[in-house]
Amino acid sequence: MPSASQLSQVFGLPLYLDLSAFWFVLVGILFVGYAVLDGFDLGAGTLHLLARSDHDRRLILNAIGPIWDGNEVWLVTGGGALFAAFPLVYASLFSGLYLPCMVLLLALIFRAVAIEFRSKEPWKWWRNFWDLSFCLSSTAVGFLLGVILGNLAQGLPLDAQGNIRIGFFELLTPYPVLVGLLTVVLFTMHGANYLILKLEGPLAEQARFWAQNAIIAFIILYAMVTGYTLLYLPHLAAPFRAFPFLNVLPLITLFVIANIPRELNQHRPMFSFLSSCGAIVMLLLLFGVGMFPNLVYAIPPGPLNLTIHNACSTTKTLSIMLLIAFIGMPIVAAYTISIYYIFRGKVKLDSTSY
Amino acid sequence: MDTETLSRIQFAATIAFHYFYPPISIGLGLMLVFMEGLYLKMGEKVWHQMAHFWTRIFGLVFAMGTATGIVMEFQFGTNWATYSRFVGDVFGSALASEGIFAFMLEAGFLSILLFGWNRVSKKTHFFATCMVCLGAHFSAIWIVVANSWMQTPAGFHLEIRGERFPANYPLRVEDIPHARAVIEDFWAMVFNPSSVDRLTHTVLGAWLTGAFLVASVSSYFFLRRRHLEIARRGLRLALPFAAVVSLLQFLSAHSTAKGVAANQPAKLAAMEGVYKTEAAAPLTAIGWVDEKNERTIGLKLPGMLSFLAHGKMESPVKGLKEFPPQDRPKVQPVFQLFHLMVACAFAMAGLAFVGTALLFQDRLFSPNFAPSRWLLLALVPAVLLPHIAGQAGWFVAELGRQPWIVYGLLRTSQGFSEVVSANQVLTSLILFSMVYALLFALFIYLLNRKIHHGPDEDHLPKHDGGIPARANA
Numbered sequence: 001m002p003s004a005s006q007l008s009q010v011f012g013l014p015l016y017l018d019l020s021a022f023w024f025v026l027v028g029i030l031f032v033g034y035a036v037l038d039g040f041d042l043g044a045g046t047l048h049l050l051a052r053s054d055h056d057r058r059l060i061l062n063a064i065g066p067i068w069d070g071n072e073v074w075l076v077t078g079g080g081a082l083f084a085a086f087p088l089v090y091a092s093l094f095s096g097l098y099l100p101c102m103v104l105l106l107a108l109i110f111r112a113v114a115i116e117f118r119s120k121e122p123w124k125w126w127r128n129f130w131d132l133s134f135c136l137s138s139t140a141v142g143f144l145l146g147v148i149l150g151n152l153a154q155g156l157p158l159d160a161q162g163n164i165r166i167g168f169f170e171l172l173t174p175y176p177v178l179v180g181l182l183t184v185v186l187f188t189m190h191g192a193n194y195l196i197l198k199l200e201g202p203l204a205e206q207a208r209f210w211a212q213n214a215i216i217a218f219i220i221l222y223a224m225v226t227g228y229t230l231l232y233l234p235h236l237a238a239p240f241r242a243f244p245f246l247n248v249l250p251l252i253t254l255f256v257i258a259n260i261p262r263e264l265n266q267h268r269p270m271f272s273f274l275s276s277c278g279a280i281v282m283l284l285l286l287f288g289v290g291m292f293p294n295l296v297y298a299i300p301p302g303p304l305n306l307t308i309h310n311a312c313s314t315t316k317t318l319s320i321m322l323l324i325a326f327i328g329m330p331i332v333a334a335y336t337i338s339i340y341y342i343f344r345g346k347v348k349l350d351s352t353s354y
Numbered sequence: 355m356d357t358e359t360l361s362r363i364q365f366a367a368t369i370a371f372h373y374f375y376p377p378i379s380i381g382l383g384l385m386l387v388f389m390e391g392l393y394l395k396m397g398e399k400v401w402h403q404m405a406h407f408w409t410r411i412f413g414l415v416f417a418m419g420t421a422t423g424i425v426m427e428f429q430f431g432t433n434w435a436t437y438s439r440f441v442g443d444v445f446g447s448a449l450a451s452e453g454i455f456a457f458m459l460e461a462g463f464l465s466i467l468l469f470g471w472n473r474v475s476k477k478t479h480f481f482a483t484c485m486v487c488l489g490a491h492f493s494a495i496w497i498v499v500a501n502s503w504m505q506t507p508a509g510f511h512l513e514i515r516g517e518r519f520p521a522n523y524p525l526r527v528e529d530i531p532h533a534r535a536v537i538e539d540f541w542a543m544v545f546n547p548s549s550v551d552r553l554t555h556t557v558l559g560a561w562l563t564g565a566f567l568v569a570s571v572s573s574y575f576f577l578r579r580r581h582l583e584i585a586r587r588g589l590r591l592a593l594p595f596a597a598v599v600s601l602l603q604f605l606s607a608h609s610t611a612k613g614v615a616a617n618q619p620a621k622l623a624a625m626e627g628v629y630k631t632e633a634a635a636p637l638t639a640i641g642w643v644d645e646k647n648e649r650t651i652g653l654k655l656p657g658m659l660s661f662l663a664h665g666k667m668e669s670p671v672k673g674l675k676e677f678p679p680q681d682r683p684k685v686q687p688v689f690q691l692f693h694l695m696v697a698c699a700f701a702m703a704g705l706a707f708v709g710t711a712l713l714f715q716d717r718l719f720s721p722n723f724a725p726s727r728w729l730l731l732a733l734v735p736a737v738l739l740p741h742i743a744g745q746a747g748w749f750v751a752e753l754g755r756q757p758w759i760v761y762g763l764l765r766t767s768q769g770f771s772e773v774v775s776a777n778q779v780l781t782s783l784i785l786f787s788m789v790y791a792l793l794f795a796l797f798i799y800l801l802n803r804k805i806h807h808g809p810d811e812d813h814l815p816k817h818d819g820g821i822p823a824r825a826n827a
Contacts, residue, residue: 065465065469066465066466066468066469066470067465069416069417069420069461069464069465070458070461070462070464070465072420072424072461073420073453073457073458073461073462075424076423076424076427076453076457077450077453077454077457077458078453079427079428079453080427080446080449080450080452080453080454081450081453081454083430083431083438083442083445083446083449083450084442084446084447084449084450085446085450087438087439087441087442087443087446087534088439088442090430090431090438090442090446091431091435091436091438091439091442091771092435093431094428094431094432094435095431095432095433095435095771095773095774096773098432098771098773098774098778098779098782099778099781099782101428101431101432102432102781102782102785105424105425105428106785106786106789108421108424109421109422109424109425109789109793110789112417112420112421113417113418113421113793113796115417116413116414116417116418117796117800120800120803161531162439163435163772163773164773165773313442313443313446313447314443314513314536314537316536316537316538316540317443317444317446317447317536317537320447320537320540321446321447321450324447324450324451324454324455325454328451328454328455328458329454332454332458332462335458335459335462335463335485336458336462339462339463339465339466342466342470342473342474343465343469343470343473350472351810352468352469352471352472353469
């Protein structure tokens with residue numbers, strides 16, 4: 001594997017500014033894209049049961065109807081990019097976290113078919129069953145993703161081969177669970193903000209109420225996670241101590257988060273939604289800065305960490321993939337934007353609706 | 355059972371279940387392009403109704419395909435970690451290309467296809483349909499390229515503990531955790547010796563799947579005297595297309611088999627149950643492999659295998675005895691599944707050709723002509739043929755590659771995740787089996803309901819020869 005210094009010599013760039021760092025950022029962008037996009041439709045799923053009538057539930061479902069599938073593809077593409085750019089992380093992480101990954105996959109399956117099947121039959125038990133599946137699986141996806149992120153940050157028992165040996169319940173220590181809950185609340189708040197945009201009348205008012213409550217829960221959990229990180233996970237705060245200018249990032253994060261309730265109160269749903277998008281981007285950016293250049297922390301953090309240098313593919317593969325990304329990403333961005341544009345505006349039920 | 359066996363069962367079960375859907379997406383996607391294209395060109399409402407009807411079925415199939423496909427993408431990491439570390443540098447870029455070029459395209463434009471009828475113009479809708487169809491085909495390209503690399507690896511060298519070794523360096527067991535295949539030539543990897551043949555074969559199989567689905571449902575409608583105009587047009591579209599494609603499929607199959615003979619002789623020997631290397635090797639049309647005594651009994655066509663594999667009756671075909679027992683695939687299942695696939699191919703071609711002939715004679719839709727009636731009756735269950743052929747074909751490809759996970763390089767027994775216990779895999783396998791069984795039952799139920807509901811014919815002009823279309827049930 002080419003070391004950072006070898007690559008720096010080749011490219012004449014300072015340490016870390018190499019292809020593997022670039023791919024750290026690109027894989028990061030894919031997962032941020034996933035969190036921002038699928039985040040709101042997972043959140044809508046969590047909120048789904050709070051709407052009581054069948055008509056309201058269908059409105060929520062159809063608010064995400066045309067786009068949830070495309071949103072989920074960001075996870076698939078992120079997974080593929082992780083495999084290609086950092087195969088050792090892909091292999092170690094998913095085999096080491098076997099059962100949570102399997103539950104995550106089952107939740108994604110159930111969620112997809114719940115959306116697809118729910119409105120196909122008028123029977124009450126049928127719709128209730130899929131409504132419950134939709135809500136639980138959406139919530140579980142957010143929670144499990146948070147638990148996985150929390151474990152990456154807290155550290156996993158890596159051996160010299162890069163294998164992770166850990167039991168299912170050992171993954172559910174306080175920090176990952178807190179991050180899992182934070183993720184659920186964050187997505188719920190994000191989803192509520194999205195629903196305000198797409199719904200009308202009393203249901204939109206209800207969504208505003210959900211958003212206001214979710215933001216309170218989010219701020220409490222966010223404070224807890226931040227406190228825990230600063231107290232017990234000093235390695236995550238190290239980059240911020242080393243480069244003090246980075247401390248502007250948590251500050252911006254706080255402003256963006258504080259802006260969500262402000263915009264909500266001023267009845268500007270587009271801005272509150274954009275602020276909650278911004279909050280997700282900032283939170284994952286903070287996470288990324290805390291992790292860099294590591295992808296998985298070992299216990300204790302040290303030489304066994306999986307980093308962008310000891311876990312990456314060869315320069316050749318990374319450059320081929322870079323070309324693929326440069327061709328593919330603008331096209332994806334262009335049609336994603338046009339599809340959101342086509343389905344803009346308040347949701348209306350018609351013959352093609354779920 | 356151990357982790358390896360359970361992981362293999364789980365992979366086979368999840369991929370086989372998944373593979374029910376993508377061929378329909380690819381094949382039906384193309385049929386939708388035809389229907390909407392004809393609607394744009396001819397302006398006849400009936401094509402629009404057909405496209406609308408088939409889009410609803412496409413949506414259901416697509417949702418199942420995505421849901422079960424995500425599992426496949428992560429399963430390399432969860433269950434085959436050693437394999438993933440070994441092939442990541444080569445295999446990962448194909449998988450990532452699939453995500454960015456295929457899945458994004460498919461899922462993005464699918465929303466317009468499904469929900470955009472009233473939001474965009476006819477032409478934009480047609481464009482979206484073309485993009486979904488293109489995305490479905492792209493997804494086949496990258497995954498078949500990746501799989502073909504596992505069959506006939508090319509364009510790489512080995513790297514063990516950071517040191518470079520040639521591609522044909524025999525890996526020792528103790529090297530495996532520190533070894534990986536490193537890409538040397540991207541295009542040689544993409545166009546490895548088997549990828550073009552196998553891609554063609556897979557895509558043609560998917561086209562047959564789409565054509566037979568349309569033909570089956572149209573025959574059903576016609577026999578039940580419902581949606582007659584749509585049924586006729588469906589058959590007129592699907593049958594000649596299926597006839598042409600099944601002809602092409604024979605050519606592609608022949609080319610694929612020649613490639614197998616050249617690159618994976620042990621697989622070819624297992625497909626035909628050949629143990630002894632002999633000149634003028636016979637082709638067994640139907641038979642039984644006697645694995646114990648290492649021979650195959652059955653109806654044999656002398657010299658045909660040599661002819662098909664090497665173009666000459668006299669050329670010798672390498673038998674399984676040339677390979678040490680630990681390097682041989684399991685012969686009986688490979689042999690039988692291969693013959694099952696071929697039988698399905700002949701059945702499909704036969705139905706498609708007879709149907710097309712009747713169509714061109716204008717007798718397919720005459721109610722009193724018995725052969726037409728029988729053919730339409732046969733076409734209804736024939737929807738299963740391309741699925742059986744596709745599943746059997748993939749089992750031949752994958753079982754025939756054994757005991758290798760990457761042919762000649764890495765054994766399946768060396769590729770699984772060491773850290774995952776057999777109990778964990780058993781748990782996930784049971785969960786997947788239960789969930790998939792439930793989903794499949796519901797899928798069939800809803801598919802059946804959608805077909806029974808049929809196209810919305812509210813605005814259909816009445817030119818059905820006096821036979822009134824029954825109201826939607």
